[in-house]
Amino acid sequence: MAWRTHSRGPTQRARLTEALRRAEAAGQGMAVLDLDGCLFDNRPRQLGILRAWAAAAGESEALASLSIGHFQDWDLRATLARAGRPKPWIEAHYEALRAAWWRGFFSSDWMHLDEPAPGAVAFVRRLTQAGLRPVYLTGRDDSMRPGTERALARVGFPWGDGRAALYTKPDAAEADHHWKARALAEVIPPERLVVGADNEPANVNLFLAHSPDAVVLWLDTDHSPSPAPLHPAALAVRGFLY
Numbered sequence: 001m002a003w004r005t006h007s008r009g010p011t012q013r014a015r016l017t018e019a020l021r022r023a024e025a026a027g028q029g030m031a032v033l034d035l036d037g038c039l040f041d042n043r044p045r046q047l048g049i050l051r052a053w054a055a056a057a058g059e060s061e062a063l064a065s066l067s068i069g070h071f072q073d074w075d076l077r078a079t080l081a082r083a084g085r086p087k088p089w090i091e092a093h094y095e096a097l098r099a100a101w102w103r104g105f106f107s108s109d110w111m112h113l114d115e116p117a118p119g120a121v122a123f124v125r126r127l128t129q130a131g132l133r134p135v136y137l138t139g140r141d142d143s144m145r146p147g148t149e150r151a152l153a154r155v156g157f158p159w160g161d162g163r164a165a166l167y168t169k170p171d172a173a174e175a176d177h178h179w180k181a182r183a184l185a186e187v188i189p190p191e192r193l194v195v196g197a198d199n200e201p202a203n204v205n206l207f208l209a210h211s212p213d214a215v216v217l218w219l220d221t222d223h224s225p226s227p228a229p230l231h232p233a234a235l236a237v238r239g240f241l242y
């Protein structure tokens, strides 16, 4: 697990090309695409939230060295330790920082900082040009929809063209994986899933169980602790550069 989206894995070009080739051969159907840790790098959002907390708490100096590279997992204590914060400081501020992170991250307020993964916009546009309908299927909940729509449009992902669709989670408490399974089974109008992409192995496996013939990319960026074993048919990539 590591963010290496600015580089290419050894077989990455062949794998992305295979997805595009399959899209062109199909000429129609869906590309089911995850957002966080897949099309978008949300580490700038997390950095912005923590810096704003620090400014308000008079701790700007303490977090001055915190940077994108320190966000490697979803463990805030570990992130702060990588940035050089001593354990007593982390424990003294953890609850307040965690609350600020939670409030900011699960809202529309900070998504203007999200960056597309390098190459992701061009890749999704090519899938669309091949005839696929982009279906953004995310664990973000409905309250995060306005910021998500703005971010999709801002960075140039296909959006607002009458074809692209965004599915956010109606109930924030529902587990992401459960939501995605339910969305594919009951919510998204049935259509052939031709290409899928997600950074959670469990969701990659779900796409392949749903559509064994699909090309499903696993983004090796970050994922939840104790991930499911990856389906052998999944195609691992670092990002979307090819």
Ligand SMILES: [Mg+2]
Pocket: 034, 035, 036, 037, 038, 198, 199, 200
């Ligand atoms: Mg994700």
